[in-house]
Amino acid sequence: MIKKIGKAFLRIEHACSAFLHVLKAGGINTIKVSQVQKDDVLSGKNIVITGGSSGIGLAIAKKSIEAGAKVVITGRNEEKLKQTVSDLGSQHAGYVLWDITDSAQADDKVAQCVDYFGGRVDAVVNNAGIQPHEFFPNVSVAxxxxxxxxxxxGTFFVSQAFCKYWMQASSGCYRHLINISSQGGFVGATYPYRMSKWDIRGLTAGLGLQMAPYGVLVNGVAPGVVKTSMQSFALEQGNNTYCKQNPLERVALPEEIAEFIVFxxxxxxxxxxxxxxxxxxxYSLKN
Structure with a gap:
């Protein structure tokens, strides 16, 4: 009997140890995302989303279509763009192949977007971006x-091309240009990703002032860590969303960023x- 009780306690001890290990590793957390039904709040709007085939861009495309918009996503990989449009399963989704690092083609790509929509673009989301993982002092020139x-x-010349189009195309309606920056763009940094996001934040403020008289409203969103493939390195447990440094003890989902951007x-x-x-x-208030 004593031996059986001893074995039972040993099993309990092992179970508790395993449970504590899970907790220390971040546990298992469940996120309930409130996706508000916005009906047709974007009805009649034609929206271009750069980098729209994955992550935050894809979430914005999905939510915009649900809210009544027609959407064009852009990117460098045509097969991926085709597959994404197919997966979206909507007649209101299309794509334009666009490598935004080739600034010389920006005006032509804007014209393609305008043609796709039949003559008008109402809003643009500058979402395309990359995030290498090298930090100072190991950053190379390349x-x-x-x-x-x-x-x-890329963000600058996409913005410039669409702003030139809007300045020439008279409209009685406001147009929107949304730039995706980063919480990291609000703090000092010594590596290019965060520094580039600081640039975008400055561009947003400057363009906001310059374009408002033309009825173009330029604003931005600065997410913290978001559960996307681009930021998987920042997730403590790979696919888990736990983050002990955040007051909510988790990172964001792309859909949560999309909810705000649709607004x-x-x-x-x-x-x-x-x-x-x-x-x-x-996160930025706590750290």
């Missing part, structure tokens, strides 16, 4: 250039100019 050509230069694309957000809103679950 890596620096690669990040800046996409994140900073920013709508006519409910026609008095915001040049602002970059931090969506990081309070």
């Amino acid at each position: 890596e620096w250039n690669r990040v800046y050509e996409t994140n900073s230069q 920013m694309l709508s006519d409910a957000c026609n008095f915001m100019v040049g602002q970059t809103v931090v969506l990081d679950g309070g």
